Amino acid sequence: MITDITIGQFFPAESVIHRLDPRTKILLVLVYVVVVFFVKSFVGYMVLALFVISCCAMARVPVRFILRGLKPIMFFILITALFNLFLTSGGVIIFHWWIFTITDEGLRFAVFMVLRLLFLIMGTSLLTLTTSPILLTDGMERLLSPFGKIGVPAHEISMMMTIALRFIPTLLEETDKIIKAQSARGADFDSGNLVRRAKAMVPILIPLFISSFRRADELATAMECRCYRGGKNRTRLNKLEYGRRDAFAWLIFAVFTAAVFATNFLFAF
């Protein structure tokens, strides 16, 4: 289950998209999310699809790989679609049975909603798939640093994210160990109703919490020993630098955005 989720996963490859500055990618994704909400016609969605698919191709990430990542959230997309399908009023009724009514407006809304969610997830997962976690947090830190003046702790946020990412595999391993240790002592995690199963998690979570606190304490000491004193006067091994390709990416994106808005005016369907 955990390995199924491709959102937030990094897909290492050599590509133009991988080499883009993380700041460019983060900002582009933010704008992309807004643009997706402005698409109002099927032709617009076709432009969107073309854009996303060609981005995947450029990033050398198989579209299949992204689609597989959609599986765990398919359920939510389906629910959203059903709600839109049955609960939208207005338009011509095309289907009616008992309390269920489908109008052409509802159908249109439902399909749009599904497409919108799909493209949102595909676009945003392209960011994490093509940007290593360390570059991602670096990019965030640099983008947030101008807000330091109004009290946004940019360095601290990125350090927290880095440490969190660093410790995910360590804690997963530890959880596995604790589960085995508790099973060996006769703990049962797989039977009973939901409440029972939730209760069975307590003997896993408590040791995990205690050990996390101990780890945090040791890590803090180790960081102090290595002269850590916050973001002040800190230099970086790998500095982020904008290149020509970043400007080029913005240009392409501008063309794409213009195309999307044009479809809104040109096509009613």
Added chain:
Amino acid sequence: MGTDDIIKIENLNFSYSNSETGKTTEVLRNINLNVRRGEFVAVLGHNGSGKSTLAKLMNAILTPTSGRVLADGIDTADEDRLFDIRSRVGMVFQNPDNQIVTTIVEEDVAFAPENMGVPPAEIRKRVDYALKTVGMYEFRRSEPHHLSGGQKQRVAIAGVLAMMPDVIVLDEPTAMLDPSGRREIINTVSRLNREEGMTVILITHYMDEAVRADRVVVISDGQIVRDASPREVFSQVDELKKIGLDVPQATELAYLLSKDGFDIKTDVLNAEECTSEIERLMTQARK
């Protein structure tokens, strides 16, 4: 270059009081210890002897209750010079997982110089040097959780080396490793001392790790009970046993043989020395 003694501990006492019971516990009593530049010192003691506390006093994680600790001539009680002290006295801890900060090996090794504000080009040089010295250069782009315990601990040592410290203090660096990981670390550490001239203070309770040192300091019950060469320290098997410490297996064998009346040297330190002694005995017996 500062003084000749990189670490100077004078009349050190350390105690802490339990906030709940109000009781004061004495951990270290009247410690005097000097470590010269380039020396490899092993600090031996069993659990609760105060040896880890002693390590933490060397780079100002803890400060003495009385007496003083000088790191390269700087008093560790001087809070204004905390970072000078910490960049001179590098510290490696027991659990490699809890001292690696970032998700890529070379980024982690760069952590300390980054904190110190070293320019990027110089950081790159230091990172490459440190990783090559511990033999982890080809893993520079790896993620720490894909490495073995010994490899992770070598990365942790590289992370400290990148600070260009004057001395490295290792607080039981092998306690959580398997035998091959332990060997990796001890080889790395003694090579650091021999080839790079790094001053090393190795805190351990494994006797065979202490054998490689120039000097062994034995701590028991918060006091230094022995401070001599490994050969001198380990030849006194009875004394070590009295304070709850073991001796290397080879030394133990020689000791038991001599107790049984064999004319064997008891200051052997490793298997080779022991076998040659036994060979000598056997050829003598044949004559």
